[in-house]
Amino acid sequence: MAEPILQVSNLVKHFPITRGILFQSQVGSVKAVDGVSFELNKGETLGIVGESGCGKSTLAKLIMQLERPTSGSVTFKGQQIFGQSGGELRRTRRNIQMVMQDPYTSLNPRMTVGDIIGEPYEIHPEVAPKGDRQRRVQELLELVGLNPEHINRYPHQFSGGQRQRIGIARALALRPEVIVCDEPVSALDVSIQAQVINLLGRLQKEMGLSYVFIAHDLSVVRHISDRVGVMYLGKMVEIGTEQEIYERPTHPYTQALLSAVPVADPTARANREIIRLEGDVPSPANPPSGCRFRTRCWKAQDICATEEPALIDRSADAHPSACHFAELRHVVA
């Protein structure tokens, strides 16, 4: 098999918790991402799901080099990206782009759409010479389904879905190979959400893009992803193909998560069996020992408190699951 375009190995990000104003001392750390590994292949979409605070955005920022990792590595086409500088770093930055969640705040309100989409060319002038930029920006507008004549408008003159298209056009400006999408459709109405999802799918086919697609909507993730990783409290607890995760989940957390999604079919109401989790997600500053899910897991045994389950293939099904007692359970009707 070909080399993955992106390889994330044992990635860790701990945010220090400090006390004191003049003399700060570290009293602990938030273990936002705590040993996450995965591969992204060329042209595929890896979905990342998990509840609020499990570390999805931190993971995205690490890949984008917007945060420095505590430890671990990310390679792009075999090259370690952390610690790069000069031309190497610029090349990596050009090739990995990001689309953010909030179409209302992620665009500078004082810049025209043309300036916003063309801004990456200021940083990477080698991609498009000055005289060529206007034409390129207009092409990008057209590519994402916006009117090229609107190049001089400001973000507030666009709707949420249109602003998200502007964000996508900007991410495409440098012709990247990988795009990290952090909740790109969460703020949009369903009718508009569908337009943006279709656009992302079309662009992927046309341009051979690879996506890391972060979202908390499990239906959206299934729709768009080839493979899916499930995170809980800074850890990847299960990862597999879309079919493996949705039809043959073996980790109790994945099963609970899937079972809780309301299905848009009132006839399913009676047969739907929701696995009800007790309590709240523990604090990432002080995660439970052993398996981090054990405080809410109905299957927890003594070993779950003492031994951390590895993310490995389990006999229940041939895909990685971080549970000592992984077993198949069908939860999606």
Add this chain to the structure above:
Amino acid sequence: MSNHLLEVDNLHIEFRTRDGVAKVINGVSYHLDPGETLAVLGESGSGKSVTAQAIMGILDMPPGVITNGEIRYEGRNLLTMPEEERRRLRGKEIAMIFQDALSALNPVYSVGFQISETLRRNEGVAKDVAMKRAVELMDLVKIPAAKDRLKNYPHEFSGGMRQRVMIAMSLAQNPKVLIADEPTTALDVTVQAQIMDLLAELRRELDMGLILITHDLGVVADVADRIAVMYAGRIVEHADVHSIYAKPAHPYTQGLLDSIPRLDSKGHELSTIKGLPPNLLRPPSGCAFHPRCPMAQQVCQEKVPPSLNLGGGRTSACLFAEEILHG
């Protein structure tokens, strides 16, 4: 005249702003009976919250103006009733919870204090009695170790717990109607399931009518008895939940149902509703949905579709509703 518990009848609201007059609610009618759940569904800006604010009497006036219509509670028009009387109904008979529980709670007071103050203010009970009730209410909404958590501040609770506190406060006076405006939109699915369970259980136990405002077609399918679909300040379709999901009778509802990805299958390209939501300062002529409607005809630009009665409590505001349903 019918005698529903709550009845919104031909409500019209506009906002008079510097940019012009936005006709935001254009003849909304819906009703609620005891013990049932009505879901109000529609995209952002369709008027779901404004209608609820009008029911609660917390509409921003000005710039909002109610230009027509009635809101009847137990047969009496809330809009013409003396303000003092109306205030008495608010909270006691009709209560509301909001999407963002953190901003609805006061950060500088403990949760126990806030619940008990609501009780003292509205029922004039003594401090110790109010505190005891507060614990009972927190138990009712299943906040673990309620007694120990009275002194906690809102930021010490998780999002789901804060929403429980909000529900506890709204239930403090045993209302007969609870309006929940996107109560779980900010929450994770597992927590959402807990809150929806809780609301369903309380509704049953207290025989409350519940108006659930949401844009989540999954949640609606899961909990609603009836659905009112809003578009551009009108109810474009109304039906019981099974009928609407089996066969929508309005192109907008159809478009919504077709555009959601499904959990239980991978699916192919999603169908979309083309175009953008209407600008309410300059709403389209005729049927407000016509610029986006795949079935639109010339007549749709000229004639405002009346709400057509399709039998069995179903209505659709489409000129071709019969054809869609039976064709």
